[in-house]
Amino acid sequence: MEKDEQVKMNKELKIIGKSERRVDAWGKVTGKAKYADDYNVSHQLIGKVLRSKYPHAKIICINISKAEKLTGVETVLTAKDIPGAKVFGVVVKNQAILAEDRVRYLGDGVALVAAVSKEIAEQAISLIEVEYEPLPVVSDPEEAMKPDAPVLHDDKNEFVHHHVQKGDITKGFAEADFIIERKFKTQFIEHSYIEPEAVLAEPSEQDGIKITGCVQNLFSTRRSVASMLNLDLAQVQIVQSTLGGSFGGKDEAMTLISCRAALLAMKTGRPVKMVDTREESMLESYKRHPYVLYYKWGAKKDGSITAMEIKCIADGGAYASMSPFVTWRSVVQATGPYYCENVKTDVYAAYTNNNYTGAMRGFGSPQVNFAIESMMDDLAEKVGMNPLEIRMKNGFETGAVTATGQELTHNVSLKEVLTKAAAASDFEKKWKRNREAKSDEKKHGIGLACSYRGVSLGAEGTDAAETIVSVQTDGSVIVSSGITDMGQGAQTQMSQITAEVLGISMDRIHFLNTNTSRVADSGATVASRGTIMGGSAAKNAAEKVRITLLEVGAEMTGDAVSDLDLLDNYLINIKTKKPLASFNELATACFNKGKPMVSHGWHHSPKTSWDERQGQGEAYFTFVYGANVAEVEVDIETGKVDVLDFVSVHDVGKAINKGMVEAQIFGGVAMGIGYGLLEEFEIEEGIPKQANFDEYLIPTSMDVPRIKAIIVENEDPTGPFGAKSVGEPTNELAAPAIVNAIYNATGKRIYEIPANLERVLLGHKLTRTGKRGLEQKEIEETDSCKTRGNKL
């Protein structure tokens, strides 16, 4: 093994770092890729859900008799038909698969129907009679934490309180020359995956169940289905279909639909297909947490920060979901990558009758980054520095100790990414010029933001993954992993790593979609851990196979193993550079000699720690660093903001595939622009106001500018070939960079995102009166172009 490592170290990388074609590209562009809704079997039934009528109510009774009698209806089920666990949850098990005695938000399911057609299923749904007793609604997390608020679960709505404490903030504020105190607010946003939730559940031969669907976290879905049906994990098989996007969104949302389809399938003994419409998806699915953030910093005239006191309240919505973990990342990263000896951070999450909130690309960082990076610019303004200077003054360097007491021993490249972003955008010159520009109808602004981000799960929990590499007798290779590909390119990077180690070209590799019965529980593909975990496991597996192949090669040729290498689809002698056998011949020989050509690789992350009581610990085993610069044009008479140019710099450790890293950066910035300027899923008194993409606005290609992606590579020993993370870091900085750019243009700071027309022009949001989105009534109003109701 050691010898083998040495050989590789001397080798020039052939595939790693190259923009190899994605292994899933061909199927996707030709239409051959099978998404969840493309799976159909004979005799399948269609399942549909009856959802709540109120955001908060007691269920008095459910009458299913009319629905049951409808011809073509096979079964109608309610919570009482669930044989096992009626609730699920990754951290706190309190989310109802079907509401039993109480509904807690408008997306709650109350009853299920399986019928021979979608139309009949829908008709049956309309025949189910539910009597409710409406309860008081709480729709604001701060209200929900007050003693007299309606309580959703147990005895109080506050269900998370994480804290971090370092030094003494009283002393820190006393040392300060001045104090900056600000309140920020962020919004609910929708993941906006292009493919809504869909599954096909089939009863299997041995009293188990097989579910094929667009599931992001197959292993937690399997756990929930098994415990709901009282089955062994081995009896439940979850097969991943090609995913049409997820962004963290196809976790609990998919567990829910999987459980429901499985329940219908087990009750009827027939396959059941369930597909959400976009309206159902938006109504039911979880969103990014809205935060209220109170930031108070003490600082000296030289720009150094003496104290930070931070309080954040996250709207958890109706169920716990990932809130405990999302808010934990917030508490760890709430101070940003900046030196400060005295810190007190408290992050809370509270239940409300809103959509529950959970994982979404960024996972608790976009909210705090918006506040931190706005504060940093305010601080710069106060002490007469520019945004780059203030960050270079306060920013972490290698050896820095974070707010949680963790010493950063890896290469802390914050200043490198900042400097590169500023240089590529000519930041300082433009920033000064914009400030001095005379008043005009349209003003230009440039804004900077940076961040550090803990890689993978950190002290959230067990962090390990499996990848299997199986060489076939003809030299082709099958790779599979517990890490799922949802479009981010996990399969391609694991293929590249495998190809690199085995010295073969990419066209030999075939990647299988994840199947819980064929790979080990590898945790969820979240937290930007796909490359570092799945990739490390792939490297580990491929290296084991490689050793077997070299040993067989040595037997075949009589050369010493140490003289052999695999290169460009051949077994070669390192000294003579002579090809000795093709990879195909080697594979056949290996088979004929009865040697194992399959190997599983396992990767377990380095140790992390967390002391919840002290609020201190080695939160993550390594961190990544990024910086964004946005250039905007602000129409100061209408509030319209156009992003004109963008520079995004990320230290990814090592880019396994340059093209894919750039694509992650482009996509992350585009999503970040939506977060900063456009997107807002509005919920009033528990009622969502947007039902589809006509009213929930995400950026179009016309709203996304040219983006310059700059990849920085400081290889990290914890990742395969030095690679770290890229998925989420790219999505957590655009909004503050844009808001800072707006400030540079207008001199006015936006404290609540999105910075839409009204907030930029008037400084505050305007709230529409009258119902929208769901049950639309005809409104005689010029603002309601899409709410014409029963016109037809």
Add this chain to the structure above:
Amino acid sequence: MKQFEYFSPKNVVETCALLKEFENDAQILAGGTDVLIELRKSSVKPPRAIIDINRLNELKGITETESEIIIKPLTTHTELGSSSSIKKHARLLHIAAHVIGSPQIRNRGTIGGNIMNAAACADTVPPLMALDATVKLLSVNGERIVPIIDFFIKPYQTIAIKNELLMEIRFPKLLDSMKSMFLKLGRRNALAISRLSVAAILRKSDSGLIQEVRIVPGAAFPKWQRMTEAEKILVGQKPSKELFIETGKRVSEAMISFTGRRWSTEYKEPVIAVLVRRALETCQ
């Protein structure tokens, strides 16, 4: 389960007969960019009949006479936007056609559908009103020609009765001395519903004085209208920024006097004035 009868008539006579037969319970299908979406809504009761008029070639195309432009209702926004006649003789309509929806919607959506659907944010209507367009309607009872200014009652409601078919839209060509502009403000740069819009036409004399002006805001009033009061203060005047600012204010006042103060007024009040000013400035 939604059920309806589907017809695809081959000519106008057949279409009118079907419209008569189903009286108030037929829906004409042109581009389908609104109808198909409405049909999906569970709260919407479907009509008894969908009458697809896409086979009626006589309702397609743009023609011009010496003094007029005639647009048939099945003309798509893409066709409208690429017509050299429209570009030359009705520039504001050319601009409007380019900012509707997205390329996909412009390829499907028709000018006739935009008018008959009558959403307050319909982008072709303010230009057509500024152009003094008329619409021709046909039914088994005969045809009638209505000035577009008298055509709309309120959002999603026109004076056309259910058995009438829109046959054509007609307006006088703009004179070379007439400059025109359509400005649209949306929340994003494509696929945006107009938050506000303004169509304007301005004609100056050789001496540089304003001789004629027409201003029609969009998405501002429940019923489109010419800003006659605001237009008056411009006629006979020399164009200036101050004058255009004043005109904008008048339009804003007219809007509020009509709609009252509502949730969006705080934003629309200053912004409609800005758009009017900008539209007039770019009409020079």
